[in-house]
Amino acid sequence: MIIQIMVIVIVLTLLGFFIRNTLNNLELLGREAGYGFLFTPSNYDINQHLIEYNSRSTHLRATIVGLINTGLVAICGIVLATIIGFVAGVLRLSSNFLINRIVYAFVEFSRNVPVLLWILLWHGVMVHSLPHPKQAVTIADVSFLTNRGFYVPKPLLEPMFWWVAVALVIGIAGAAMFARYSQKRQEATGQRYPVIWINSAVIIVLPLLAYWMAGSPATLEMPVFKGFNFQGGLVLTPEFLALTLALAVYTGAFIAEIVRAGILAVSHGQTEAAYALGLKSNWTMRLVILPQALRVIVPPMISQYLNLTKNSSLAIAVGYMDVVATIGGISLNQTGRALECMSIVLSIYLCISLLISAFMNWYNKKISLVER
Amino acid sequence: MKISKYLSIVLAVLALGVTGVSSAGTLDDVKERGHLQCGINTGLTGFAFTDDAGNWQGFDVALCQAVAAAVFGDASAVKYTNLTGKTRFEALKAGEVDMLSRNTTWTYSRDVDLKLTFLGVNYYDGQGFIVPASLGVSSATELEGASVCIQTGTTTELNLADFFRSNNMNYEPVPIETNEEARNSYLAGRCDVYTTDRSGLAATRASLDDPENHVVLPEIISKEPLGPLVRHGDDEWGDIVRWALNVLIIAEEKGITKDNVRAMAAETQKDAELNRMFGTEGEYGAMLGLSADWVVNVLAAVGNYGEIFEQYLGVNTDIGLARGVNALWTDGGLIYAPPYR
Numbered sequence: 001m002i003i004q005i006m007v008i009v010i011v012l013t014l015l016g017f018f019i020r021n022t023l024n025n026l027e028l029l030g031r032e033a034g035y036g037f038l039f040t041p042s043n044y045d046i047n048q049h050l051i052e053y054n055s056r057s058t059h060l061r062a063t064i065v066g067l068i069n070t071g072l073v074a075i076c077g078i079v080l081a082t083i084i085g086f087v088a089g090v091l092r093l094s095s096n097f098l099i100n101r102i103v104y105a106f107v108e109f110s111r112n113v114p115v116l117l118w119i120l121l122w123h124g125v126m127v128h129s130l131p132h133p134k135q136a137v138t139i140a141d142v143s144f145l146t147n148r149g150f151y152v153p154k155p156l157l158e159p160m161f162w163w164v165a166v167a168l169v170i171g172i173a174g175a176a177m178f179a180r181y182s183q184k185r186q187e188a189t190g191q192r193y194p195v196i197w198i199n200s201a202v203i204i205v206l207p208l209l210a211y212w213m214a215g216s217p218a219t220l221e222m223p224v225f226k227g228f229n230f231q232g233g234l235v236l237t238p239e240f241l242a243l244t245l246a247l248a249v250y251t252g253a254f255i256a257e258i259v260r261a262g263i264l265a266v267s268h269g270q271t272e273a274a275y276a277l278g279l280k281s282n283w284t285m286r287l288v289i290l291p292q293a294l295r296v297i298v299p300p301m302i303s304q305y306l307n308l309t310k311n312s313s314l315a316i317a318v319g320y321m322d323v324v325a326t327i328g329g330i331s332l333n334q335t336g337r338a339l340e341c342m343s344i345v346l347s348i349y350l351c352i353s354l355l356i357s358a359f360m361n362w363y364n365k366k367i368s369l370v371e372r
Numbered sequence: 373m374k375i376s377k378y379l380s381i382v383l384a385v386l387a388l389g390v391t392g393v394s395s396a397g398t399l400d401d402v403k404e405r406g407h408l409q410c411g412i413n414t415g416l417t418g419f420a421f422t423d424d425a426g427n428w429q430g431f432d433v434a435l436c437q438a439v440a441a442a443v444f445g446d447a448s449a450v451k452y453t454n455l456t457g458k459t460r461f462e463a464l465k466a467g468e469v470d471m472l473s474r475n476t477t478w479t480y481s482r483d484v485d486l487k488l489t490f491l492g493v494n495y496y497d498g499q500g501f502i503v504p505a506s507l508g509v510s511s512a513t514e515l516e517g518a519s520v521c522i523q524t525g526t527t528t529e530l531n532l533a534d535f536f537r538s539n540n541m542n543y544e545p546v547p548i549e550t551n552e553e554a555r556n557s558y559l560a561g562r563c564d565v566y567t568t569d570r571s572g573l574a575a576t577r578a579s580l581d582d583p584e585n586h587v588v589l590p591e592i593i594s595k596e597p598l599g600p601l602v603r604h605g606d607d608e609w610g611d612i613v614r615w616a617l618n619v620l621i622i623a624e625e626k627g628i629t630k631d632n633v634r635a636m637a638a639e640t641q642k643d644a645e646l647n648r649m650f651g652t653e654g655e656y657g658a659m660l661g662l663s664a665d666w667v668v669n670v671l672a673a674v675g676n677y678g679e680i681f682e683q684y685l686g687v688n689t690d691i692g693l694a695r696g697v698n699a700l701w702t703d704g705g706l707i708y709a710p711p712y713r
């Protein structure tokens with residue numbers, strides 16, 4: 001406690017010193033810190049914007065566009081990394097020698113090369129070895145792979161599509177209720193419904209039904225080659241793909257090790273005890289091993305999610321317009337507001353990190369062993 | 373590499389937090405250090421490139437050499453720092469370099485808001501586009517929907533947005549950090565077009581294996597007066613850089629060359645301006661805090677403006693740029709220096 005307080009005091013003092021000195025120096029340079037520029041036109045274009053944006057939009061909007069782009073990479077990266085990590089982690093424990101070794105090689109290779117190199121490698125491969133849009137590789141007649149990106153059809157949703165979303169929500173809620181009911185029933189009578197099957201059906205069929213009844217309220221916009229590029233459709237740029245894939249594989253390799261360690265941490269006696277009670281082996285995994293393994297797996301995994309999110313700032317290496325490249329890059333450079341822009345970028349990352357760790361602490365508390 | 377440059381911005385910001393801003397005594401600092409720190413670009417044929425011996429050479433580099441010759445009488449007393457469009461101003465402001473000579477456009481906000489002092493123009497330029505001849509494009513107005521490689525942190529990035537917006541055209545900007553990367557992306561076909569200062573386009577084109585297969589489009593979409601700069605408030609030092617450039621121009625006007633300058637300086641000239649420049653009349657060098665013969669040293673080291681232009685950019689080089697608007701005012705161009713009086 002004493003040490004913590006001391007550290008805080010020292011940090012605050014240093015911070016104060018920095019801020020004071022900086023403000024002094026800025027004053028000497030005849031500049032004052034201020035965020036007014038955020039509301040002036042940015043004057044530059046951003047190639048990937050999920051919200052309306054053009055060069056007349058403000059620097060603030062450019063920041064938000066960048067933040068959304070960061071979020072997109074982080075979320076896609078986290079989902080992919082988790083899948084890769086779980087598959088590789090479980091396969092790593094396989095008794096099949098070949099699989100085991102291949103996965104081992106993959107994991108070691110992925111996580112022992114700096115992620116920046118992976119990003120540059122993926123990007124280089126995509127830009128240099130994929131064909132020009134004119135000679136695009138056509139996939140299933142509707143998607144096109146080129147060195148300018150992967151073009152896929154884009155769903156255009158009509159207002160009636162709302163009903164599908166509503167149906168999905170109802171389906172999920174219904175499934176949750178049914179799961180609880182069947183749990184109760186099992187505890188009372190020992191009988192089980194095939195919950196997984198029924199629930200999957202409910203969650204899938206209900207929205208499909210709604211979609212059909214609302215008269216198919218969505219169309220697909222196809223990418224078509226016109227002039228220099230494919231126009232229309234949805235494009236995943238090489239910059240986005242390289243960044244997301246590199247981060248996912250790299251972080252996935254770490255997650256694989258975490259998953260493996262988590263499963264190994266549950267002592268073999270638990271399995272034997274479950275078998276002795278007559279549990280089938282997949283039930284043993286689901287009801288005995290995984291709940292205990294998760295307790296070990298989740299905290300380090302969340303810190304991997306945190307790492308992935310922070311590493312996404314390497315976007316700048318391939319020119320992906322994330323929050324560092326927009327407000328911390330072009331805006332900073334064009335306005336010369338280095339301190340202001342960097343302070344915004346730093347606070348954004350700080351907030352993301354704090355949010356994720358708050359969630360981790362909450363989850364940790366929730367799943368920690370309750371001693372009886 | 374890019375990351376390290378990025379880091380340098382952060383460090384520069386931090387440096388602003390820890391160190392004091394260097395005061396007016398840049399000349400003293402430079403003299404004490406024994407060499408000039410000059411910010412140049414990361415490599416652009418003709419403007420800043422390394423020769424076979426690994427030394428930096430070029431049109432922009434020559435200005436650094438001229439300043440070093442003015443201060444030390446030794447054109448090689450320079451430490452070069454390669455700066456991208458993004459890192460250059462922070463590096464200058466943090467005192468990492470004493471001056472910038474890096475095809476930098478003089479603009480209102482850089483001058484007034486970024487607090488930089490531009491000391492003149494050594495190349496009047498404008499922004500253009502280069503495309504592979506195979507695209508069959510003959511005007512920039514045909515570029516609807518194209519992917520355009522663009523160096524971030526430059527004026528050209530802003531002009532590009534304005535140009536496409538005012539012509540109601542769409543495009544995909546492909547942001548890139550250095551000229552070298554832009555060249556690679558352009559060659560790999562990541563973008564259809566590369567846009568930057570036309571001098572830079574000519575230089576880039578000259579560095580291609582097949583320059584004949586690439587065309588610079590006729591449109592000039594902006595004014596890009598390029599010149600050297602120092603920090604605001606660094607006036608005495610700024611004077612030295614300004615006059616190092618001016619004497620190069622006056623020398624061309626007066627027919628003083630690298631080869632004849634020493635001989636001319638040895639004799640008293642009829643034209644009193646020459647005597648003032650050579651330091652044989654008045655105390656002009658001392659006014660700048662330099663030696664009396666500083667102009668002689670500069671010209672003997674790098675030659676006059678015209679010589680530098682011909683050596684690095686002129687029609688007999690790979691780049692092959694004509695003087696055009698960069699001819700002397702006496703030849704109908706814009707290159708003009710105030711009198712040395």
Ligand SMILES: N[C@@H](CCC(=O)N[C@@H](CS)C(=O)NCC(=O)O)C(=O)O
Pocket residue numbers: 412413414415416455456457474475476477478523525526527528549550551552568569571572573596598
């Ligand atoms: N004049 C423009 C652009 C300057 C610029 O960056 N030019 C490019 C190409 S002409 C360059 O010098 N590149 C060399 C490098 O990447 O360092 C400005 O001042 O913003």
